Amino acid sequence: MHESTFLSATEIAGAVRRGERSAVEVLEEHLAVIAEGEPHIHAFNALMDDQARMAAAMIDRRVAAGDDPGPLAGVPVALKDNLCTRGVPTTCSSRILDGWRPPYDATVVTRLDLAGAIAIGKTNLDEFAMGSSTENSAFGPTRNPHDRTRVPGGSSGGSAAAVAAGFAPLALGSDTGGSIRQPAALCGVVGVKPTYGRVSRYGLVAFASSLDQIGPLAPTVADAAAALEVIAGHDPLDSTSVPEPPPELVSRLDEGVEGLRIGVVAELMGEGIAPDVRRRVEAAAEVLAAAGAKIDDASVPAVSYGVSAYYLIAPAEASSNLARYDGVRYGLRVDAHTTAAMNTATRTAGFGAEVKRRIMLGTYALSAGYYDAYYGKAQKVRTLILRDFAAAYESFDLLLSPVSPTTAFPFGAKAADPLTMYLSDVCTIPSNLAGDPAVSVPFGVGDDGLPIGVQVLAPALAEATMLRAAAVLEDAMVEVTA
């Protein structure tokens, strides 16, 4: 774990824009931390150091010339390796994309670049973002910087670990069922899943298109808010992109929670949630109450069926999205005598066990005769979850819950039993199914001394209110530890 001698993303950008720090110097400091720590952590699939050095030098030249390079000037940023980077291998931590270099940048990558941020590398993930521990990477797991015998969470485990280890003060992840928030919680950093459509997914390798959303991981709420302002906003290249300008978040962070009605989701506080995690959520509710919010119990009954619905809908979409890895268009190709045999050989060699499991589950759920009973039914449950959230938001401005049922678990603890692993996302999946935003904010530690994240959930497009509550929780922790 790094100590607080590192500047936050916001502090770095301020110092670089004022000409007090050079972007090159900031970059070299981070590359030095990476050189020392990365062999123990394995947060990255690849570093982009040459490219980063050129970009940082360009930022310094612009500052010297009196230009403002943007709100994230000189901020090193780590990119989950399912975000397309032009000319730089994008692997999704899968063998099947071996050798593939995207011919274009994801919109979020372009926007970060235009805001002055410096992309420093591609971070490890569960293959195709399927998992909750980063153990499903074809390139080996990432280790949790707080305890290297434990997982960092997943699937954005590399991004969360990179921020927690001080490798980068900002990272991007993707969240289909919890993949930003759960690793953020396990690594003690802030992670935001924005409203579906808030951030363009152009150039994000698709897992489950009706659920996928890109968002930031960062050491502070202000850093995450600043990054979200940069990456959000309409993009004509993503047909699901909300036609709204980016939200104002940073300027509203200190507005507090006075008078807000905040509900603790009863269905996510019971069985399966470790007592130490539950206690931190209760403590968070007390902090928000002391800050002037009205706290009450909330009920969102259908969230109890979230995991079941998700494991039909997400694999169904994945089975369709992953059909494109056929040995012809991208990456790996294992030759055989017929095209069909080549397809099979390529997919057999290229995909790992969890990805194969999802493709089979999804294909089954979509097959004739089973479609209505599985996929159709799951879509109905999804509608119920949406309705139950909508009903709850008639009485509440925000909701509160755990992020992960436990703190970071040891390697291998859940890998042998897919269902146990799937339950890691019981608290995070509902927001994906509803399309609503949610944030994981670090809020102390569990009985084992490892980080615990608390989740603040909000109705669609209410990121500003949501982050105000997150900022109150963050401030309370700073006071305790100061």
Ligand code: GLN
């Ligand atoms: N852990 C969940 C899964 O395995 C969520 C993953 C994600 O959000 N990408 O599908």
